[in-house]
Amino acid sequence: MRAATVSRFGGPEAVEITELPVPVAGPGQVRIKVAAAALNPVDAAMRSGVFGGGDGARIGLGWDVAGTIDAVGDGAGWAVGDRVIGLATGHRTPLGTHAEYAVLDADAIAAAPATLNDIHAAALPLNALSALQALEMLALHPGQNLLVTGAAGGVGGHAVELAHHRGLKITALASASDEEFVVSRGADHFLSRGRTPTPADFDGVLDAAMLGRDALAAVRDGGTYIGVWPGQEPQPERGIRIDALDVRADSAQLAVLARLADTGALLPRVAQTHPLDAAATAHARLAEGGLRGRIVLVP
Incomplete structure (x- = not known):
C-alpha cells in the first residue's frame, strides 16, 4: 500500500510516497481503509524534525482519519464495515494515517458523524x-x-x-x-x-x-x-x-464531538483536498499559510 512518510527531516520535499505492507490489526485494534485524512501543523512539525529522531528510520505522517473498518482484532468491539473517525497520536511511528490503510486502537475511534462526508469528518478529530x-x-x-x-x-x-x-x-x-x-x-x-x-x-x-x-x-x-x-x-x-495541551485520543470524547457535529454545533472546515500521491504539494501549500480550514488528503 501507499503511505506518506519521511526518512529525513526537511521541508515539503522530504515527504515521500512509499510502498509498505498492509498493516495488521492486533488485539484491541481495528484496521481502517482510509477514505480521507487531514493534514495538520503537527504533520509539518514531524516532517521538519521538531519531535526529534533523525536516525534514518522511516516515520509515517498523519494523525486524523476517516474511513471504514475492514479488519478487527480480538476484543476490539467494532465490526467490519463500520464507518469511523479516529486519531492516531504519537511521534516517530512507522505508519500514520496518510496512507491507504491505518491501524488504530479501538479506544481511539468513534462512529463518524452521519451528516458529514468523509472529507469533512477527517478534519474533526485532532x-x-x-x-x-x-x-x-x-x-x-x-x-x-x-x-x-x-x-x-x-x-x-x-x-x-x-x-x-x-x-x-x-x-x-x-x-x-x-x-x-x-x-x-x-x-x-x-x-x-x-x-x-x-x-x-x-x-x-x-x-x-x-x-x-x-x-x-x-x-x-x-x-x-x-x-x-x-x-x-x-x-x-x-x-x-x-x-x-498534550492531546490524547479518546473514543468517548470523539463520540460526543461527532454528535455535536451532527447537530451543527461543530463545523469542521476543509480548504482543499489533494490526492495522497500529492502529499508533498499539500505540505507546501500548508507552509504558505492563509488557509481557512484543513487540507485533506484522499488516497
Whole structure:
C-alpha cells in the first residue's frame, strides 16, 4: 500500500510516497481503509524534525482519519464495515494515517458523524479533541470570561463553538476578515489581530495562536492560561495557573464531538483536498499559510 512518510527531516520535499505492507490489526485494534485524512501543523512539525529522531528510520505522517473498518482484532468491539473517525497520536511511528490503510486502537475511534462526508469528518478529530481537552483543562464555569486567540483556526474555531455550548462568555481574537465567521460560531465579542486585549480581564485564555506573554497579560490574577504547544508556554506570574495541551485520543470524547457535529454545533472546515500521491504539494501549500480550514488528503 501507499503511505506518506519521511526518512529525513526537511521541508515539503522530504515527504515521500512509499510502498509498505498492509498493516495488521492486533488485539484491541481495528484496521481502517482510509477514505480521507487531514493534514495538520503537527504533520509539518514531524516532517521538519521538531519531535526529534533523525536516525534514518522511516516515520509515517498523519494523525486524523476517516474511513471504514475492514479488519478487527480480538476484543476490539467494532465490526467490519463500520464507518469511523479516529486519531492516531504519537511521534516517530512507522505508519500514520496518510496512507491507504491505518491501524488504530479501538479506544481511539468513534462512529463518524452521519451528516458529514468523509472529507469533512477527517478534519474533526485532532482539532476538536484539542479544543475540548483544552477547555477541560481551563475548567471554567458558565458565565466566566474566556479569551480564545487564533479563534478562526482549526483548534480555536472549535474552542469557540464548544465554549459557547458550555455557556462561557467568549472573546475571539482573529484577523479582521474572520469576524463574521467567529461571531456566527458563538463568540460574544471580537478583537481583530493586532489589538491588545484588556489587561487582566479574563478568567482564562486558550492561546491557540501561541501569543505567549501577550495572551497571558489578558488573564486576571489567579486565572488560567492554556497553551497548545508543550514547552512554549510563558512563565507563571500573578498566581496564574499555566499549562499546555498534550492531546490524547479518546473514543468517548470523539463520540460526543461527532454528535455535536451532527447537530451543527461543530463545523469542521476543509480548504482543499489533494490526492495522497500529492502529499508533498499539500505540505507546501500548508507552509504558505492563509488557509481557512484543513487540507485533506484522499488516497
